[in-house]
Amino acid sequence: MDFNNIHFGLVRTFDPGNIGSAFRGLINMGFENLWVINPINYIPKTIEMMAAGTRDRLDLLKKTDSVFDFAKDLDVVYGLTARNRKMYEQISVNELIAELENKKYQNIGFLFGNETNGLTNDELKYAKKTVFIQTSEEKPVLNLAQSVIIISYEIRKLLLDKRNNKKSKPKNFNYISLKKKEKLFNNMFKxxxxxxxxxxxxxxxxxxxxxxxIKRWDLTKTEFKYFNNMFIKLSRILKKKEEK
Structure with a gap:
């Protein structure tokens, strides 16, 4: 896990100023991967204005209409939302950092929803867990760009601590991406x-x-290969039985 492997995604952003502000904050924290996913308003002039001194790096901005494009090559995705969803475990920022300290994830994504209604259940499809930022009960709502900056600051601290402690991951130990998990799921569900x-x-x-x-499983490449091959073989056996 390093700065280049951390990705931030903004879904259905209404205010383009938030895109520019979030980008500026991420560059300030040492990150370069900001995805703008299916934005409602995408106005380059406003984005440039709010990006201020980082506008010369805006060529790094990634734009797509699909959450899958954002998630497919990541090991894990966390959805930022204040709302508790019954199908997702919700954790605090402190719990998030503790989890990332203990896991061997390399490519990590953080997904942020629309300013008004947040992330929909469909947009959370590839998220493993949801994360909430603890705020005042009296005035709990944060600006979108502020939320991005808070998370990026916490992840920055974690990465610098890891770098200083020089805790290297075991060789050849990598979790599979969400794209491969979906491939495994399709073979299994068949x-x-x-x-x-x-x-x-x-x-x-x-x-x-x-x-x-399935998306919550932390599978290594070897484990993925074993399970996927097993389901492919089972599928062939079933097909032969049907043909008889």
């Missing part, structure tokens, strides 16, 4: 659909529950 869910009516709900479970 079999489950044939064996368990063939006559089920509410397949979409079961599919969502199963995917939410």
């Amino acid at each position: 079999i489950f659909s044939e064996v368990f869910f063939k006559k089920e009516k509410r397949i979409s709900k079961k599919k969502k529950i199963l995917f939410n479970s």
